[in-house]
Every structure is written in structure tokens, then in C-alpha cells.
Amino acid sequence: MAVRMRQVSKRFGAVQANRDVTLEVASGEIHALVGENGAGKSTLMHLLSGLSTPSGGRIEVLGRDVTGWDTNAAIDAGVGMVHQHFMLVPTLTVAENLVLGREPTRGLLLDDARAVADVRALAERTGLRVDPTRLVAALSVGEAQRVEILKVLYRGARILILDEPTAVLSPPEVEELWTVLRGLRAQGDTIIIITHKLDEVVAISDAITVMRDGRNIARFATADTTPRDIARAMVGRDVVLAFDIKHAAAVSSRVRTDGPAALAVRDLSVHGDRGTRVIDQLSFSVQPGEIFGIAGVEGNGQTELLDVLAGLRRVETGSVHIDGQDVSLLSVRARSDAGLSHIPEDRHRRGLVLDYSVSENLLLGRQHHFASSIGTMDQDKIARHAELQVKTFDIRPPDVSLSARALSGGNQQKVVIAREMGRAFTVLLAAQPTRGVDVGAIEFIHAQLRAARDAGKGVLLVSADLAEVLALSDRIAVMYEGRFVCVLPSSECNAEHLGPYMTGAARAVAT
Numbered sequence: 355m356a357v358r359m360r361q362v363s364k365r366f367g368a369v370q371a372n373r374d375v376t377l378e379v380a381s382g383e384i385h386a387l388v389g390e391n392g393a394g395k396s397t398l399m400h401l402l403s404g405l406s407t408p409s410g411g412r413i414e415v416l417g418r419d420v421t422g423w424d425t426n427a428a429i430d431a432g433v434g435m436v437h438q439h440f441m442l443v444p445t446l447t448v449a450e451n452l453v454l455g456r457e458p459t460r461g462l463l464l465d466d467a468r469a470v471a472d473v474r475a476l477a478e479r480t481g482l483r484v485d486p487t488r489l490v491a492a493l494s495v496g497e498a499q500r501v502e503i504l505k506v507l508y509r510g511a512r513i514l515i516l517d518e519p520t521a522v523l524s525p526p527e528v529e530e531l532w533t534v535l536r537g538l539r540a541q542g543d544t545i546i547i548i549t550h551k552l553d554e555v556v557a558i559s560d561a562i563t564v565m566r567d568g569r570n571i572a573r574f575a576t577a578d579t580t581p582r583d584i585a586r587a588m589v590g591r592d593v594v595l596a597f598d599i600k601h602a603a604a605v606s607s608r609v610r611t612d613g614p615a616a617l618a619v620r621d622l623s624v625h626g627d628r629g630t631r632v633i634d635q636l637s638f639s640v641q642p643g644e645i646f647g648i649a650g651v652e653g654n655g656q657t658e659l660l661d662v663l664a665g666l667r668r669v670e671t672g673s674v675h676i677d678g679q680d681v682s683l684l685s686v687r688a689r690s691d692a693g694l695s696h697i698p699e700d701r702h703r704r705g706l707v708l709d710y711s712v713s714e715n716l717l718l719g720r721q722h723h724f725a726s727s728i729g730t731m732d733q734d735k736i737a738r739h740a741e742l743q744v745k746t747f748d749i750r751p752p753d754v755s756l757s758a759r760a761l762s763g764g765n766q767q768k769v770v771i772a773r774e775m776g777r778a779f780t781v782l783l784a785a786q787p788t789r790g791v792d793v794g795a796i797e798f799i800h801a802q803l804r805a806a807r808d809a810g811k812g813v814l815l816v817s818a819d820l821a822e823v824l825a826l827s828d829r830i831a832v833m834y835e836g837r838f839v840c841v842l843p844s845s846e847c848n849a850e851h852l853g854p855y856m857t858g859a860a861r862a863v864a865t
Contacts, residue, residue, distance in 0.1 A: 355417070356381040356513055356544040357402065362411030364397050371397040373568040374411070379513075379561075381416075384535060384545045386555040386576070389565035389588055390792035392762030395548050398565070399515045402546075403435040404428035415513065434506025435515040438790065440498050442490045448501050449473040449486035452508045476508055481534045495652050496527035503534070513544045520554060521789060525820055525853040527651070532558050550792055552581035552595065553821065564588055589794045609828065614678030615639035616812025617663070617781045622672035624658050632658045634836040636672075640781065640812040645803065647815045647827030647844070650856050655836040656816050657699065660785050663814070664696045665689045677780045690719060693780030697770055697787050699816070701763075705770040708759040712749065713740035715758050716773050747772035748798060764795035775802055782806055785816045800826060820849050820856075834858050 357379040364372040372394045379385040387395050400406040402413060404425040413421045415431055423431075442451050449469045458465040458472065473486035482500040490498065499519065506514060520528045535545055535558060549555060555562060556576060564572040564587040572587040585593040617640040626632035632655045640646040650656060661667035663674055665686040673682045681689050690696075698704035706715050713736055717724055724739070726732040740754040749761070749768045758766055767787070775782065784803060788796045803826055807813050817823050823830055830847050831838040832855040839855050854860035 355379070356383070356415070357546070358414040359398070359402065360412045360414075362398065362401060362413060363409045364394075364401060364406065365409045371568055372401070372408075375565070375568070375570050377563055377570060379544060379546060381544055382539055382542050383560045384539055384547065384558055386559035386562045387546055387548050387565065388550070388552070388555060388562060388584060390762075390794055391764035391790075393565040393588075393792075394568040395565055396517060399435060399517070399546065399548060402428075403433055403515055405435070429506075429509050429511070432510055432512040433515070434509060434511030434513070436502045436506055436517065436519065438518040438521060440502055442498060442501060442505075444489070444491035446490060447486065448484055448488055448490060448493070448504075451490055451501060452476075452486075452505050456509065473504065473508070476504060480504070480507060481537050482507075496523050496530070499523060499527070499531065500534075512542070513546070514538070515546045515548070517548045518550070518790060519547060520549065520551060521818070523651075523818070525849050526857050528554070550790070550796070551819075551821075552584050552793065555584060556581055566590065585793045588792065593793050593797050594800075595793065595797075609641045609643045613642070614675070616642045616644075616677060617814060618673075618675040619663070620673045620675075622659075622662065622669065622674070624655075624662055624667065624670050626658060632836050633662070636837065638831065638838065638841070640814050642780075642810045642812050643807060644828045645807045645813040645815050645826050647817070647823040647830045648833050648838075649817070649820055649823045649830055649852055650833035652818055654833050656785075656833055659833075660696075660699065660783055660816060663783055664694070664698075687719065687722075693778070694783070695774040695777070695779040695781070696783045697774050697785055699785035699789070701766055701770050706758045706766060709757055711755050711757055712744065712761070712769055713737060713754040715769050716740050716743050716754075716776075718773065720773075720777070743772040743776045746776060747802075764791035767791050767795065767799070771799060771802060775806060779811065781812045781814065783814050783816075786818060787815070788817075788819065788822060796822075820852060824848065832856055 355378055357377065359375060359377040361374045361376065362372055363374055375398055389395050401408050404423045404427060407422045412419060415433060420431065452473050453469045458468040470486045477483050482504050484497050484500050490501065493501065519531060523531065539545060547559065559576045562574040562576055562584060563570055564584060566588060574584065581595055585595060620637050622633055622636045623631060624633040648656060658667060662669055665684060669682045673680055675681065676692050676694055679692055681692055684692065702708065707718065716739065717736060724732050724736050737754065744752050744754055747768050749765050749772065758769060788799050803813055815823060815826060824844060824847060827844045829841060830844050831841040832852055834855065
């Protein structure tokens with residue numbers, strides 16, 4: 355047995371993160387660890403990888419008691435963890451990132467040639483092909499993911515822990531990753547994957563452990579189960595999964611075409627931070643009662659487009675209209691007052707102030723609506739607003755005085771969604787709205803987006819999760835190198851059709 359964890363517990367102050375967890379992972383197995391946000395998955399893997407020390411229980415790796423070890427001991431024993439957020443130095447090359455801390459030397463100097471040769475050999479052997487001389491800053495997201503895996507393999511890892519490894523990958527990149535993981539398994543390596551994507555769990559794993567409320571509550575042989583069975587075990591009830599939702603009709607009675615578009619973008623061009631054009635003469639519209647989905651590999655202009663629409667980056671050429679009003683030169687606050695809501699793609703960097711309370715985060719950007727007649731903040735009004743939003747959007751725990759940092763990822767995302775959707779709006783920019791959240795929260799968020807569309811709002815959905823775009827959108831555009839390379843009714847789309855457009859292998863005339 356590669357990993358055996360027995361009655362493992364972990365407490366952080368008053369919070370019991372893990373409760374008598376038992377986990378067994380066989381050598382040469384791909385094992386999926388799934389559960390809702392806050393179920394204790396990442397905490398358990400931090401204990402295994404030496405990032406944290408258990409409060410109780412026993413951890414064995416390859417038959418040896420390693421309870422309470424640190425990260426250095428874990429790495430030396432062949433256990434490596436690839437985190438969801440990349441931990442690479444963008445100004446260094448691939449080879450320099452991999453050998454960092456374990457540099458081969460010639461005398462007192464770094465042996466660059468040997469570092470490059472060692473990394474190139476490892477990349478060829480594992481199938482994780484990437485040029486060791488390239489700067490990390492120049493890599494695609496998929497290539498950066500390969501470098502993260504190579505980094506732990508370079509340190510001798512034979513037990514790999516991958517936290518949400520496909521969160522930012524395109525369908526072809528996901529398939530490439532599966533090929534690599536199967537190859538590592540064939541070499542005898544053991545892989546533990548933390549993921550919320552249940553279709554991928556079924557596609558890649560050999561066995562599954564489900565956690566809920568800090569406990570392991572089910573174990574499945576993958577061949578004997580379905581995504582629906584796994585979701586039911588995770589949440590404790592039946593869940594509507596993204597791939598259960600039928601495509602929206604190409605032409606729907608919801609969509610209003612007799613008035614101005616909810617959002618209209620004309621001839622928009624924008625240069626990125628490095629001076630290159632990242633949005634190139636882009637024109638499109640989102641109608642009231644429509645979800646317009648944008649698919650594509652991250653880094654093709656989606657972030658810059660959303661920044662321009664939200665007022666976080668200036669319009670260089672072209673125009674942006676909301677419900678017929680030109681907002682191209684308006685501030686973020688003025689656009690909000692004009693009917694624009696924005697769920698940002700990074701809730702920690704753009705969506706929340708983590709050390710502020712839930713009630714404070716629920717009014718960010720709209721503080722002027724909560725001022726009293728004498729210029730102070732109306733605390734009673736703030737409290738009533740927060741309590742209503744917490745109830746309406748099912749934020750847990752329902753304590754508006756808690757800091758946002760104390761909430762699980764899914765509930766942090768619900769705070770952002772409650773703030774942006776719990777008020778009057780005409781257009782919603784929804785960027786990666788379910789990234790890193792569990793199936794229960796995904797179901798809830800999807801229901802909110804569909805409800806906004808059905809209420810006549812215009813929704814611009816940008817997501818790296820193609821299944822999400824396919825499930826929710828009325829029309830879908832694929833963005834590549836700052837342009838839409840195709841725009842189609844969702845009823846004419848599937849992953850196999852859109853994948854080549856996402857990688858630039860196919861192009862069509864956008865209509």
C-alpha cells in the first residue's frame with residue numbers, strides 16, 4: 355500500500371477540519387479525493403505532504419510511519435504535491451524553476467548545461483514535453499501545469515498529489531494530462547487527484563474516496579460507479595450536474611430583440627501590459643434574456659476583455675454600450691450604477707477583502723448606497739441587507755460578522771455572487787463563476803445564472819470549464835488570440851467541435 359492514513363484528525367482552534375479519516379491508496383493507482391468545499395480534502399493532503407501536522411491518528415507511506423513529518427522529509431520519501439495555484443517564478447526558465455534549491459553545480463557556479471539536459475531527459479521520459487530553456491512567463495497555462503508536475507518529479511516523487519490539476523486547461527490539454535498520468539501509473543507511480551469535476555474523476559481514476567464534514571464517508575471502485583452516485587455521496591442528496599442540463603435553444607422566447615442589446619461591444623481593441631494587442635477589433639452583443647458564453651484557453655484576451663467591460667482597463671478604440679448607453683468612458687462605479695454587475699475571475703484578488711466581514715464584503719463598491727443622512731454608514735441597513743443576502747444565497751455559516759477568510763471557497767464565491775446578483779442589474783459579467791467550488795455550490799450558482807437570464811438579464815459568461823459553457827449558454831464564442839474564431843448557437847456545439855478552435859487548430863468566420 356502506497357498510502358495508509360488511519361483515524362487521522364486535524365483541529366485548527368475551534369475548527370475540526372479532519373475527523374478520524376481513514377484513507378488507503380494502492381501503489382500504481384490513480385485515486386480521486388472528492389468532496390464539497392470545506393470537506394477536509396486539502397487539509398488531509400497537507401498532512402500527507404508534510405505541510406501540516408495531524409492532531410491525532412497515524413500516517414504511513416510505503417509501510418513506514420511518517421506521522422508528523424515535514425515537507426523536506428516527505429519530498430525525500432518521494433511524496434510531492436502540485437498545488438492548484440502555480441508556484442513558479444515567471445522570470446526564470448523552466449530548467450531554473452525545476453532545479454531551484456537543488457541546483458547542479460560546476461565548482462561554485464550553476465551548471466546550466468546539465469540542468470537543461472536533466473530537465474529535457476525527464477520531460478522526454480514522462481511525456482511532459484516542454485522546452486527547458488523557455489521563460490515560464492512565456493508558457494501557456496497547460497505548459498505551466500506540466501512544469502509544476504515536472505518539478506515534483508525532478509525531486510524524485512513517486513507519490514503525486516494534484517490539487518485541481520485541470521482547473522485552467524482546455525479539453526485537448528486535459529487529454530494530454532490524462533495520457534501523462536496513465537504513463538506515470540504504468541511506471542508504478544501513485545497519483546492522488548483532488549477535483550470537483552466528476553466526469554473527469556470517472557475518466558481517469560481507479561478508485562474514489564468521498565469526504566464530507568471532515569470525514570471519509572464512502573469509497574468507490576471507479577468502474578462500479580457514476581458521477582451521479584459520487585455527487586449524491588458528496589452532498590447527501592441528488593444534484594443536477596452541469597452535463598445533465600440540456601443545451602439552451604438557439605432562438606428562445608426569453609431573448610428580447612426589439613430594443614437595444616443589454617451589452618454591445620463595437621470594434622474594441624486593447625493592448626496588454628507588454629504592449630502587444632490582446633483584443634483585436636472585437637464586436638459582439640449580448641441580448642436581454644441571453645447567456646452568451648465565451649470559451650477558450652486562458653490567456654487569449656478574456657481577462658483583458660472583462661477588465662475593459664468592467665471599467666478596470668481603459669477603452670483604447672471602439673465602444674461599450676449597456677442597454678443603449680455609451681459607458682466607454684465611465685468609471686467602475688458609474689458602470690455599476692448604469693446596471694453592470696461583475697463576478698471577477700479571481701475572488702481573492704478582485705472579489706473580496708478577506709479580512710473584512712461578510713457584511714462588509716456584501717456592500718463593497720456600493721457603500722454610497724448605505725450612507726445615512728448625516729454621512730455616516732447606516733449600520734442597521736447594512737446588517738439587514740447582509741442577513742437577507744446570506745439567507746437568499748445560502749451562505750454558510752450564516753454569520754455576517756465572520757471574516758470572509760473564515761469561509762470555504764464555495765461560500766466565499768457565494769458572497770461575491772450575492773453582492774453582484776442581489777441588486778438591480780441589466781448586464782452580468784460572470785468570469786469563472788464556479789472555479790474551485792464543489793458540486794453543490796456549482797448547482798446553486800448555475801441556477802442563479804439561469805434565473806438571471808430567465809428574468810431578462812444579459813449574461814456574459816467566461817469560463818475555462820467547457821462543460822459549463824455548453825450547459826448554460828444560448829450562444830457560444832471561442833476566443834483565440836484576441837478574436838472570436840467562431841460564434842455558434844450552443845445547440846450546434848460540443849467539446850469535440852470546439853476543442854480545435856480553442857487551440858487555434860481551426861478557425862471559422864465569426865457571425
